[in-house]
Amino acid sequence: MFSTDCFSQKPETETKASNKHSIGAFISHTYINQGRIDGELKRLSAPSLGLNYNYIFNDKWSFGLHNDIIIESFIVESANSxxxxxxxxxxxxxxxxxxxxxxxxxxxxxGAGVEWEKNANFTVVRLGVEYGLELEKESLEVLFVFNYDVLVNAYNSFNFGIGINKFFR
Incomplete structure (x- = not known):
């Protein structure tokens, strides 16, 4: 009688952390509370686009450069006056x-950054929440985002968006 030990090995699977980079494209709507239409104070809704790059450190942390453009011109009331x-x-x-x-x-x-525009540039502070549905085989993620932006000494806005995120090694 011979006795043998059998060891099974779990196949190596790719985790989100093994994907070190991601690029996402988004379509969203930006809402601005201090908007002015025909001299009246109204909430504005403007379409916007986003393009994000993230470096993924591990399963919990990532750091990136998020770029947004509001594809409409508008007038807002200053936060100062x-x-x-x-x-x-x-x-x-x-x-x-x-x-x-x-x-x-x-x-x-x-995060923090700058909003660029030909009339004036403002410092931006962003707080956000995102929810992703991962499509593992394609290294893709459908992402739903909500961001609240404070433009220092200017106005505040928030946006809701949906996008697709692609992961790379």
């Missing part, structure tokens, strides 16, 4: 953002 108005033409923001994954799908984000 009800008599002062700020005209914005296709503002483009670039924000350095850190993201922490609370669960495999749910993450929170925070």
């Amino acid at each position: 009800e008599e002062e108005f700020i005209e914005r033409e296709l503002p483009f923001s670039t924000i350095l953002v850190g993201t922490y994954k609370i669960t495999e799908s749910l993450g929170v984000a925070a």
